[in-house]
Amino acid sequence: MLSAAGFTFANLIxxxxxxxxxxxxxxxxxxxxxYKPLSIGIALMAYPYFLTSTFWLYAVGIxxxxxxxxxxx
Numbered sequence: 001m002l003s004a005a006g007f008t009f010a011n012l013i014x015x016x017x018x019x020x021x022x023x024x025x026x027x028x029x030x031x032x033x034x035y036k037p038l039s040i041g042i043a044l045m046a047y048p049y050f051l052t053s054t055f056w057l058y059a060v061g062i063x064x065x066x067x068x069x070x071x072x073x
C-alpha cells in the first residue's frame with residue numbers, strides 16, 4: 001500500500017526511528033565537540049528523505065547505527 005508520496009507505513013516508522021537516533025547523536029556530538037557522532041547524526045536525519053525502498057531504508061539505517069556504535073573515540 002503506497003501513499004501519495006510513495007512512502008509506506010514501514011518507511012515512515014523507520015524514518016522516525018532513525019531520525020530520532022540521529023538527533024540524539026547530533027546533539028551529543030555537538031555538546032562533546034566530536035565530529036564523528038555529529039556527522040553520523042546528520043546522515044541519519046537526512047537519508048530517509050532520499051530513499052523510498054523499505055529494504056534500503058532499514059539497511060542504511062542499521063548500517064549507520066552500527067557505524068555510530070563502533071566508530072568511537
